[in-house]
Amino acid sequence: MKKQLMSSTILGALALVVSTISSAVPITDVQEYINNTPTEFFVIDDASKYDSPYYRESDQDWGWVHSGIVGSGFTSIILDISAFDVDFGLVDGELDMIDIYDGSNWVSFGNLNGSDDSWDFTSFDLSGYAWAEAQVNAGLQVRMDIDTLNEGWLVTLGRAALSVDGGDQVCVPTPGVPCVSVDVPEPTSIVLLSLGLVGLGLSRRRQFNK
Template identity: 60%
Template sequence: MKTIIRRAVIGFSCLLSMSASATLITDVQEYNSNTATEYFVDVDSNKNNSPYYRNSSQDWEWVHNGIAGSFTSIILDISAFDVDSPSEEDDISIFDGNSWVSLGNLIGRDQEWDFTQFDLSTYAWATTQVNNGLRVKIDIDSGWLVTLGKSVLTVDDGNGNGGGGSTCVPTPGIPCTSTSVPEPSTLLIFSLGLVGLQARRKFLK
């Protein structure tokens, strides 16, 4: 019985550690947070309409809300419509504090909404820029048009700061849904349940 309890305590400690080091925080920039110079489209039906469906002379940038903390993972997902990969090269760049750094091109399909994911975790300066408010811009390829639906910045914060993770779809006008991280009390109840099951199995043998 002592061995069972010891194993349960170790398991619970591991779960707590996982919970503490995996606090996902998401910041979503979309139509609802547009400024005068931002052009995320409001709903799917406007995806081919001005000023959202933009060409190479209509490049623009946006800024994510600052997120405090130090991060093990920094992921940027950008939702775009009508990116004809690989012919169309719509470049995404972020500001590193001194200059713009290209992350690469959006990917997608003709007349479809798609997410393109960029991993910023390896950039030494990325955490500072996320703390300050990550600046992002699009350089639209000459001869092409593209519409953006949303920009989703997700970080894995090991400091237990507030916020919450979200699951998003690329189509505009559809709110992201929150994803919760289990609270320590939930993990404790789960661990005690495992103790009970293991003890019952042992005594029934």
């Protein structure tokens, strides 16, 4: 019985080592003004929210690509998009639709939420989609259809934060305010702990076999 217990301990520790190495550390990839490309229009700061080319209308749709996040077995994949002046919820309210590329097609994830003249985050949960992990690894592609109903609404985006396994940054929707890093477990420490458990198990197994 004791030998079986030692074997289970060793196997469990080895499994933890393997899973830690194969999985990513919690990461948040933030796309905003400081890493804009020529076709991206995240606003530089709150004071510029009504300025061109950031405050955009129905014929000014655009999209962006997140940096690839390497890993497997993500427990959660959340995309938070910060938008200004989304008049959603009114009669005939504003509809700014978000699509995400699944590797073959664009998938509609719904519209931005918000309120008049304010910055708000809208969260999109990708965790349950079979294709999501591969697209996060490759660099998630996102696009926005501004004012889908073509009713004269305008919107400004502040940032998009893509977080896996809870992420390693906390962001506010207001642009120009830096995200704050949070402490996450270091994979090296977890691996060393797991290897230590393996060594302890082997040592005790040798003692029992004497």
